[in-house]
Amino acid sequence: MSIYRSLPLLALLLLLTTGCDSEKTAEPDSGGQVTVRYMHMGVAADDGDNNPYVTRQFPDAVAEHFPDIALKSEMLPEDPYTKTLLVQLSSGEGPDFFEWWPMRQLEELVAAGYLQDLTGMDILNRFTPDALEGYTINGKVYGMPKGLSIMATWYNKELFEQHDIDAFPSDWPSFLAACEKLKQAGVTPIVMPDEDRWFIQFGLYQLAASIVYAADPDFDKKLLAGERAFANSPWREVLLMYKSLYDRGYIAPGSLDIGAEKAAALFNDGKAAMMFNGNWDYARLTANPASRGAGSAGGLKSNGGANDFQRGFMPLPGNEPGQPLLLSIGPAGGTVINANTRHLSEVLDILAYQFDPDSPLYGLYKQNYDVFPMYKGEDLGIPEFQDYTALSKTHDSVYFSNQAWPVGVADALCRGFQDWIAGHGTVDDILAAMDERLEALRD
Structure with a gap:
């Protein structure tokens, strides 16, 4: 995978290993x-x-x-x-x-x-x-x-067409409307493997691209300089927007019990219309569907079982209509x-x-x-990426947020959001935990 998940606290690990024998013990060759x-x-x-x-x-x-x-x-x-x-x-x-x-x-x-x-x-x-x-x-x-790695939304083009969604939404209100249309038709809009907590970042950073960085591209520099904090920042809106997808029933229930393989199988079997992920998971998310024994998760309804279908790959839009849509692209x-x-x-x-x-x-x-x-805009000759490649030539992009944060901050984000999904804590608890971790690691 990717590679753009939260990391443990480097300083803590260094403390844990303090006093260890640092003399190298070479592995013998044979x-x-x-x-x-x-x-x-x-x-x-x-x-x-x-x-x-x-x-x-x-x-x-x-x-x-x-x-x-x-x-x-x-x-x-x-x-x-x-x-x-x-x-x-x-x-x-x-x-x-x-x-x-x-x-x-x-x-x-x-x-x-x-x-x-x-x-x-x-x-x-x-x-x-x-x-x-x-x-x-x-x-x-x-x-x-x-x-380059790209965070985006994998989606089932045929399910969208069957329910009169002509194009992938280009702003937040139209994205919510598409999710509601799918839900009302008995289709699970989104499946996410929240058991593997680093996947939580894959939706959040896409939203943050347009919400946080469009207005303040130097936000992370200010964070590291101690001039900004996560609390009382646009990150609060990002978290609330993403959590609303769970509260509205757009993300499959029981996501904390779904891992990456199971989520991919449910998407490939046509049991959910979308999944937030990246270009790095291309092989897993374009595998020919088959009976994998994934079973049902959280009451997901089958939309025809193991059918092959056309897949799309487009950005989750956090922008309001008429406002800039920024892409989430990083090294x-x-x-x-x-x-x-x-x-x-x-x-x-x-x-x-x-x-x-x-x-x-x-x-x-x-x-x-x-x-x-x-390089940005390179045509890889992969059909699923063609629409995104064309979009990247006309839209600005932002690196993945955790690529600019000290090791450990994203982990506080993902753990806190898992707790929030489970009914514990609040949005402000998450932001406070991120600020606390940032303060400890800033230097």
């Missing part, structure tokens, strides 16, 4: 091979493997091309991945290279001295300057991105190298091979990550 470790997030909450490239294709291709290198590939679910990785890095260990998030989240690892400086290396010639921007800190480059997650790796030359050889357009490994890589454009 059979004359150098063992190189690679870590990647992305195992779904229900333990389903959603990235065969990482678990099988990548290691096998490296073994075939580099007989002296054994690539040990590891995958963990989002929360364990981050916690495990930060603990290892703080003790001077960790994988030789791994996946990480851009911008502020990258900045914290750079400040801690955990990442290899790649500035000036030939491998960076594979990327456009725009793509590298999210991995550039103080003029130095620390990572290799997949491209995608990418590959970084451990500053303490003992195998820098081997890692660079592996990555150079992966990004060589003439290598079979590059072909496998692009098959898995071809949904990430390298």
